[in-house]
Amino acid sequence: MAKVLMKGNEALAEAAIMAGCRHFFGYPITPQTELAAYMAKKMPKIGGVYLQAESEIAAINMVLGASAAGKRAMTSSSSPGISLKSEGISYIAGSDLPAVIVNVQRGGPGLGGIQPSQADYWQATRATGHGDFHLMVYAPSTVQEMTDLVALAFDNADKYRMPVMILSDGMLGQMMEPVELKTANATDCPIEKPWAACGHRNSRPHNVINSLYLTPQALEELVKKRYEKYEVIKKEEQMADEYLTDDADIILVAYGASSRICRTAVNTARKEGIKAGLIRPITLWPYPAKYIEKHIAHAKAFLCVEMSMGQMVDDVRLCVNGRKPVAFYGRTGGIIPAPDEVLNEIRKLTGGVK
Amino acid sequence: MAVVFQKPQALLDVPFTYCPGCTHGIIHRLVAETIDELGIEGHTVGVAPVGCSVMNYNFFACDMVQAPHGRAPAVATGLKRAIPENIVFTYQGDGDLAAIGTAETVHAAVRGENITVVFVNNAIYGMTGGQMAPTSLPNQVTQTTPYGRDTSYSGHPIRVCEMLATLEGTALAQRVSVDNVKNVQNAKKAIKKAFTYQIEKRGFSIVEVLSTCPTNWGLDAQESLQWLRDNMIPYYPLGVYKDVGGTTK
Amino acid sequence: MAKAIIDETKCKGCGLCVAACPRKILVLSPDKINSKGYRPAQVVDQSKCTGCASCAIMCPDVAITVER
Structure with a gap:
């Protein structure tokens, strides 16, 4: 495919669509807004869903719902908005759901500023929400990489059943560079998701998507199992x-x-x-x-x-x-x-x- | 002899974890009967809240998703937008729906999100041990209003159906009660109507069910029903507040 | 001839069925305690049951099946 000149945020959005994302839930915040705007323009034309939520909190929970139904779902925001999404990200991790979350970082803390920043590293790698869990975090450095990594993010979110973050920043989001987009996935659900809460169609027992385990032993066992998965990821997925x-x-x-x-x-x-x-x-x-x-x-x-x-x-x-x-x-x-x-x-x- | 009343199929054979006399169980049964009668279990997905009914995913036979506190309408939005032919309902208490989840509730209604919300109002936070809810009545004694709810200090109770009835996207907003046989039968009709409206793609439907909390009200099961009649119904009148397919109260 | 069958293992002894029965034929067991530790409801005079299902309609634990 020929190279085209695209803005980082828009290239990421297009690459997400090509990776099979048909469900995007957003909320305006600078400097990620082009991403949502691109989705708003494109999704209706390809039978996808762009929905502007009432808050970042609602947006991440809509992602939770669409992902629970088995779909590739994504949301994007910038630093203060990611703080609001933290609750939902923790639930997504605790429910073993795939999801892709984009953080186009800006200065903080608080409302901070709107210029590029990398001050959410701790938040992304240490504590995007409460509890023992990890996100996979990808850090692109070019517009091309923003597109390449979003496809990988969706694949690994599905493969490992966990939330994946693209940690970008205002500079990459706003800059224009030539980019070559890869071939689109044919389907919005490239892998089987037998765990999805998509309606049992009277053909299997009910599926439950849940993060509540009131027995400490059961919760510990589950978290430990998740950490075994994290060890595999540490071994297999390091990139530099x-x-x-x-x-x-x-x-x-x-x-x-x-x-x-x-x-x-x-x-x-x-x-x-x-x-x-x-x-x-x-x-x-x-x-x-x-x-x-x-x-x-x-x-x-x-x-x-x-x-x-x-x-x-x-x-x-x-x-x-x-x-x-x-x-x-x-x-x-x-x-x-x-x-x-x-x-x-x-x-x-x-x-x-x- | 024929069986004239039995556990609906859409309820799994799992004992409820609710306190004795808590009317959550009645409301669960009404939802399950509705699912049975409409024949929709196979393509229904329920959303469980945070609160006493958090574990209702163990009780309903359809697919279930447990949502963060107050976020059930947003989770339901994601589920419904992902697979619009599915029937999606939330089952939420008053703290979940009318305090922490007010924005999600209001905006799901604003969007005319084609989902069904079963709202259980018992004027208290049950699971955490009886704190003031957004729907706790004036002067009601709770763990966090030990001298009674002082409305000049803690604010007034919120009337959810009345509020949501003002929104374009709301197709049905009806308040019912489960304090006696007749009211339970009416509650069933309302819940069935709410699900039917979703099937007919009419938009957001909510049924508010006045319910009890014997444990945290400090009353027995029967006294609780009487307290509901004496105190809740006068503040939260039963009735249809909006119905796009019928008459509005 | 009608019959209310109470699943005593599910009953939590709340008594809502007892109050709802128009024929007043239900009581909480005076001498039995079920595995949950409650006195389960029981029918004292099945012959008077009309199968109206009021008890079952008010039962929060779906513990009652009614035949008619």
Whole structure:
């Protein structure tokens, strides 16, 4: 298929439709609104459902309902809206339902700002709602990747029966880039869902979608079973992109929009003779620990760069586990770090700048 | 001899977990009888609330989804929009529907969402042990209004059917009671009508059923029915508040 | 000839059937306690039953079957 120029949010929406999503429930919030608007325009023409809910809370629960019925369902929002969706995401996880949730991050906390941010990393990877559970979290860094990852997100949501988040940001959502869309799925329900509450048609016992287990032993057993699944995911699903890491002394770790800045900084550092490289996590949960592990022996230091006060750096430190220094540089509030700022941090680690 | 009354098929053979004399069981049976009579069990999906009836997914024989507190109408919206030929109902208490879930309830009605809501109003939070509900009556003593509900401080009870009757999308808003045989029979008719309206794609239908909570009211089963008659019916008059297919009260 | 059959294992002894019966032929058992710990309702004079099903209509536990 030929490349077309598309805005990140719209490309993601189109890719979701191509992945078989016919049920989108939204609520307006900047900077994700183009995604919902695209769905509103497209869904009626292809027999799909776009519905504007009365709140982010209602939208995620409509996703819960459509997913319970066996359909590929999605919602999108931005940071404050994801906080509201947290309740529903916890129930979706606790009910073993697939769903895709897009967070086009903006600055926080509170109403924060509307400029790009990566300050929801903890929320996405640690605590999108109450209870013992995980989301799979994908972090695209280009418009192309926003489309590729949404298809993967739907496939893995169905495969593992769990919620999957696309953690994007306002910069990727708003930017335009050439993108090649993959071939569309023929159906909106590519895999069998014998568990779905779609009406038993008098041909099987009733299906129940539920997250309530009043017996502690039963709940513990179920949560443990879910964690066995998480272990499989940790083994099978880690994704990261590496750039000039093989011989690198200074390895930058950055995802999404900030990884693009880091790549430029790495190039400049190389020109200065500094052996810099970049690991770009694509899955934030499971965290791509194995990509970091293989460079611990030769790297002299790691530098984590984020558009936050330092959240993913926790995971980098967990991976490095004290074996090498881990530095952090971040801007927050909606500010995108400049390549020069990052370059300066790289220089500091080489002892070049006092 | 012929069997003239028995457990409906749409109820599984599972004992209810409700307190003795709690009229949830009667209302469950009316919903199940309706499902049987309309022959819709195979393509009906129910949505369970949070509250005493949270585990009704164990009782109804149709497919069931348990919703977060107050979100049943949103979950039902997702289920219905996903498979419009299915019949989707929610079964919710007063705290669930009229406090935490007010927005979901009102907007499902606003959209004319083609679902059926069975709303059980017993003027108290039962499961958590008897706290003030949005429908607790003025001066009603509850765990969180130990000196009686002071409306100047805690606000007034909410009349759900009257409120929803003002909305275009509401096809049926009717309040019934299960305090005696005749009222139970009327409640059944209303519930059946609400499901029938969904089959006929008329929009949002709600049946509010005045119900009891002997445990948290501190009364026995029979006294509870009398308390319902003496206190709830005067504040929450029975009747049809909106009916697109008939006369409006 | 009609018959109200009470499933004593399901009965919680709330007494709503007793109050609803127009023939006053139901009582809560004075001497029996079921597995749930309740005194189940029982029919004292089946011959007076008209099969009106008032008891079953008011039973919150769907514990009563009526034949006529």
